[in-house]
Amino acid sequence: MSAPLIEAENLAVRYPDGEIALHHVSFKVESPTFMAIIGPNGSGKSTLLKTILGLMKPMRGHVNLMGYDSEKEHSKIRRLVRYVPQRDRIGLNVPMKVKDVVLMGRLLKKPLPRLASEKDEMIARNALVHVAMEDYWERPFPELSGGQRQRVLVARALAGEGQVLMLDEPLAGTDMESQELIVEALDQYHRDNDVSVIMVTHDLNPIHTLVRDVLMLKNTVVGVGTPCDVMDPALVQKLYGPTAKIVEHSGHRYCLTRDTGADRHD
Ligand SMILES: Nc1ncnc2c1ncn2[C@@H]1O[C@H](COP(=O)(O)OP(=O)(O)OP(=O)(O)O)[C@@H](O)[C@H]1O
Ligand SMILES: [Mg+2]
Known part of the structure; x- marks a missing residue:
């Protein structure tokens, strides 16, 4: 049997200014899954993702992803994971086109010179089809609406490689139509490719029929289980x-x- 998707044991994470963002976090989720992490603002959802990726160090305990330790094996984890952060660092004053943003999903993990092959382009265009943004290939990314930009960032993750997709609030600032497109694209991708999806969200509503596991966080684990288990x-x-x-x-x-x-x- 393959290693669990995430296994946390007595994890505690503290920011340098003293804020304890997570404490006594223990849970296990099997792979492959479509998983939601929910909780109010400041409940440590983003901190948990950053810790799994090795961007933050645990103060106590540990967390593994697919059997790899977040602290000691973060380079292996980064190869496995395609991460869409809550606030993307793509500057809106950089005149990147939509195609450049999506192709980044394929090129950033390649050695220099990072040139797109025909196959890269085909995969990037196909990823845009999944979020209904294929007509925007040549459009400047900064000119898109917030919801359209989110869809392009999801396409960038879909175009990449790695067994796990990790998205921090991909539905933030999107309308119902964009939410449905994003959620359906992720679900289909998960089912077609055996890729696990971990998604942070404020609202279980758009995904509760699709996700298999839900982690409820409020700086520690409030609940973990199927959507049915946690609807308590x-x-x-x-x-x-x-x-x-x-x-x-x-x-x-x-x-x-x-x-x-x-x-x-x-
Ligand atoms: N860079 C930082 N420095 C200090 N404290 C931080 C930092 N980032 C987050 N925190 C604190 O850690 C706690 C958890 O924050 P985190 O961003 O993980 O929450 P979240 O659940 O993702 O919230 P949101 O729903 O608002 O995105 C909060 O109390 C927050 O103030
Ligand atoms: Mg957050």
Whole structure:
């Protein structure tokens, strides 16, 4: 059997200014999966991704990805993972075209000179088809709307290589149509390629029927399991406060939170 996708044991992470972002984090998620990490602002979701990638060091405990230790084997982890950070560093004053951004997903891991082959171009164009952005190939990236830029960044991740896709709030600032396109593209890619997807999101609603595992974080693990397991009144209140509710209607369970509105769960 292959190593678990993520295995954390008593993980604690602290920022240099003293803020403890994560403590007593222990959980295990098997591979391959489509996984959501949810939790309110400041709950340590981005910190967890950065720690897994070896960008931050644990203060205590450890976390492994596909059997590799985040601290000691981060170069192996970086080869496996395609990461879409919460705030991308692509400057909007750089006149990059959409094609340049998507091709970066293939070229950055290649040795110099980083020239795109015909195969690279074909894969990049195909990735754009998945997020319905293929007509924007020659368009300047900074001229796109926020939601269109998110779709291009997801395409860049789809065009890359590696067994794990890790996306930090790819749905932020996107409308319903973009959300559906992004989520469906990720789900299809996960199923077609046996690639695990780890996605941070504020709202379980657009993905709850597709994800297999959910990790609820509030600086420590509040819950972990299937969407059905975590749709529990006590757990959602621990995460979002006493106003969060689970309601049942026509055989479906909904999670009502001030943050997210209604989350339906079949
Ligand atoms: N660079 C930093 N320096 C110091 N503290 C930080 C830094 N980045 C995050 N923190 C703190 O660590 C905690 C967790 O932050 P993190 O960014 O991981 O949360 P998050 O769940 O991703 O939040 P959001 O939903 O707002 O993206 C917060 O209390 C935050 O203030
Ligand atoms: Mg974050």
